[in-house]
Amino acid sequence: MNGPAAAASPVLRVEGLSVVLPGPHGPVRVLDGVDLRLDAGRTLGLVGESGSGKTTTALAVMGLLPPSARRTGAVTLGGVALHTADERTMTGVRGRRIAMVFQGSLGALNPVMRVGDQIAEAITVHRRIGAAELRDRVHELLSDVGIPDPWRRADQYPHELSGGMRQRVSIAMAVANDPEVLIADEATTALDVTVQAQVLDVLRRIQERRATAILLVTHDLGVVAGLADRVAVMYAGRIVEEGPVDALFARPGHPYTAALLAALVRLDRPVPPGTRPVAIPGSPPRLDEVPPGCAFHPRCPLALLPEPCGRAVPEAQVATPARRVACHRGAEVLSGRLDPLPVEQRAPVAATVVSTARGVGPASGPPLLEVEGLVTVFPVRGGWRRRVVGRVEAVAGVDLALAPGEALGVVGESGCGKTTLARSVLRLVEPTSGSVRIHGVDVLRAERATLRRLRRRAQIVFQDPEASLDPRMTVAAIVAEPLRIHRLWDADAPQRVRDLIGMVGLDAGHLDRYPHELSGGQQQRVAIARALATGPELLVLDEPVTALDPSVRAGVLNLLADLRAELGLGYLLIAHDLAVVARTCDRVAVMYLGRVVETGPVAEVFSTPQHPYTQALCSAVPVPDPAVERTRRRILLEGDVPSPLDPPSGCRFRTRCRRADERCATEVPVPTDRGGGHLVACHHPGPEAGWGS
């Protein structure tokens, strides 16, 4: 799988590809001289953040750019020049010789067409085929991508399928004509990790069977590690680095690649105490405001200013025969003479900070937050009269405790109830039963005035920073609002607002801005400042970095860690990304279908998970180390999460569990302590054989 690249012949060649799109302030160069080479039967990972141009590259190769786009450069597919081909020729090539799978949103499939017909169409637009043969072919494709019961599924509409199923259908559609090249553009991004693992597995098997070359476009280096032979990294419309996956992961040649890799947290290798991943400052540039010279220089720790990094665009240097790095200092970095992440940036967090962050345990003092038997039920409305047709127990009896200054992570996949839990704790949704106490004060039975007082002490930060800020208020007004509401607005208040803004790493110049004028990372910092305004002791963080670009995430997570250390805050952190929790939290609770299945210290739960679901979850997270990722054994879950409208009896995980027996169907497992506060709610707990090797 990883042989010398020179031996293979390129099936897809991209040379000097540039794309200019019209913008409101003149033309914008969104791609600038992109060179790519994809060998037959191999996988090339194209990695970049939003706005880096990776999707534009894919669309340009497919000839799917909007008509207003101007494209220059060459695209050659198996000897055929696509850049000179007319639309008619391209229509014949697309879907037959080169196919594409898009991000798996509901909108990616035609909502009013049966999925079987949509797959059939991919075949019939390219060749004549008999009805019976066509039907067989569609069903064969559906079973190839691992869809059970293809006869029934083919007659269904997209909205009747789960996200994972839809993405399998997209893949079936794309490989219907055995194309030479398959472009997967963020094909697993919208999916849960366990489903992502299934879909990646489908891609892997298809490649093995049909020797399809895959261009894997993604922002996730972990996904690339497991699947790609070579990797190209994009930044601001250019390829900054390209090379074999192992070499590039082992020794990145561009400071940007190095920073992306450093920001990754590996579940199989916990963060050494006292250190933390490096955060590069700022955020990726808008494409109409790309800095002169090397586009990365304002964020680069190695930049030589003003010359050459601030003036000259670095050319791609062929560093070793198989690697290219577009960096003025790339040769020094690759030869090992220069560390891409200099020491001062990698400095361990000050000892005092670390001790407060990690040292405060559940033992000290009464709990900050106690949740007991919490149940939140939503009515499900259906039909045109929106009548109640069912009930969903989004949170089905959860117990949690959080000590002052402690950080508890709640992880789980979409629909597991973790966000409802976060909102129930603060009574932003009304729980059905159970109790929530903050410093002993009962939240659920609190009167209006008590609740208001509680709101000063417990605050929340939401997932989507742009949506959580009123678009018609300035930053100053947003941060000041809690002070005004709680009658804390006095002569010192304006200074307090300035302090808060400084505390989250922004400056007074941002106070007069409106939310849409800030980047995502800055918006989230404003939201954090607002949450801190009344001096709370508890912060509920609901997916605080999910909406942010990978290179921006580390900065916000570091900020959260610093704030906790400085202010002694307790965090209830909701995340689907285990790595975020591994970095930020002391303890973790794993949720499945409304229940906590396992809870305990982060290091312990993630390194030796005892619940079969936690094991599958941890196993599904790609390891950003190509050598490990290629060889490790994965635990793949079968099927999808059951409908929360009709959860399985007994243990809710039993329908997908390999250890399930009769007892699991009848008896709800109670959490039992496996030692050291590591609680597992399973009838057959224990480490998975072979796990961790």
Place this chain on the structure above:
Amino acid sequence: MSTGHGADRRPGPSAPPGRRALRRFVRRRPAVVALVVLVLLAAACAAAPWLAPYPPNRQDLLLGPVPPNRSHWLGTDELGRDQLSRILHAGRISLSIGLAVGALSTAVGTAVGAVAGYAGRRVDQALMRVTDLFLVLPGIAILAIALERLGRSPAVIVLVLAGLFWMYVARVVRAEVLSLREREFVEAARAVGASGTRIVVRHLLPNVVGVVVVNAALAVAAAIIAESTLSFLGFGVQPPATSWGVMLADAEGYVATPQAYLLYGPGVAILLTVLSVNFVGDGLREVFDPRTAPR
């Protein structure tokens, strides 16, 4: 897409939303032209007593109907009344009715829509049932009956038209409030401890101003057309007062006669007014549409 069409991160001095909206409006050429036309038209009508070359109801039976000429730019009718003067005076009533209906139906519709959107399911359902019922009733018939029976003063016309228009605003405002209510910044305000009143006044209303203004413009346009239609059917304002619709109704009898020129003046006045209002409304829609990225 990863081509940077996302949130605007333009650094630089920031203007308050009102100023930004104005700047974006000014960039829509047709809307600006329409606004100028509208203002000129309204000013001319308002100044009719001073501007009009003749008193609107002065008859000149000896003159009779004459086609447009130098002393009567738009000609005269059977009774020798100057058409231009009559159009300017009639515009006062047509425009007033349009504005009044727009204001009234927008006020009622916004109130109903905001309450329905924010007060919760029960209230929402009740209010929406009423709204849907009003939409099902044969509006123009009810209107005509009401005018025939309650008298045809401009006040009654305004009341009845507003009674038939508010539902459209209500539906739009409700939909907007419902979607805003689910937005996280409203939840964030609740989490901070903001009261219901504060959320409605500080967070919801400022964010629905856009759709309200746009729909008010549409209501004004629709009201002017509806008033003229009523007049045409014979249920409009009564003489000596006149509106553009009444003038057109009078001109109906001259179709296929040499006096067909009487059809054009008042019709063009209505067309121009409604066209301008629609263009302004369209410009406002684009200004307030969150999808046309604020710049």
Place this chain on the structure above:
Amino acid sequence: MLTFVARRALAAVPVLLVASFLSFWFVRVTVDPTAKVRQSRDPQAVARLRERLRLDEPVVVQYGVWVRDALRGDLGTSERTGEPVSRMLRRALWTTTQLLLWGTAAAALVAVAVGVYSALRAGGVADHLLTTLAFLGLAMPPFWFGLLAIQILAVDLTRWLGLSEPLFGFVGLHSGDGSGFTLDYLRHLVLPVMTLTVGIVAEWSRFQRASMVEVLAAPYIRTARAKGVPRSRLVVRHALRNALLPLVTVMALDVGLLFGGVIVTEQIFSIPGMGRLFVESLRVGDAPVLVAWTVVTAAFVIAANLVADLAYGFLDPRVRPR
């Protein structure tokens, strides 16, 4: 599917009851049903009528009586003509239904064609021209459009072409005592249908254009292109069907407005339909006709909404019942 239709139809009944009651109530309080009899100065006749219509009892009871009679086919007798109201309505409704059917069909056809064409050529000269026309159509009082159409298309054009009889008819739906589906009928239909639909053609075409532009930018269109679907098939099979969905809802809402247009159109072109019947009855305060008219109209609008509802369910699998 059948139960779905039945359930929707049943759900429309209460709406129909309330709407018709409100219409009934409104006409009762505004139009005195005894006005005509009163003129005869026969107190006994007035008393008999009051007794028969239960005018001394609550409106609900009066409505009940009216519904009971209506279900038996008895809608009363017109005070103006002495004819049974049911017969007058049936005749008028048939005429108006022709107008509405032709109007809706023509409007939908033109609007969809224009909307799709503009969307495919968005930003081009043709698009700008059609947009301007649509704005003009929206800003035009329909009756004025009708009068202009008569003046220009029937009178001026005929004179200019030197024809002996008008190119398009503008009185009634047939010349003289003609009937049936003839060329004469079509020539009489053109102007009324244009007048009736000028507003909705403009509105629907704008709507269809917007909806088509949105659909063409949808991810599934890109997916279809990526698998090599040619442009013609892309537009017809993938874009058009999805873009038609929202129009169906708008069309249903506008049928109510169309009834307003019918009144004007029939007035201009002297077509003996529902609109003319209404105006004539209103002028003399013909209570039995007005009551029946408003109730029947409300029922018609509700039925149209029901049809649209069902059509939507048929077109969109996401709301289709299983």
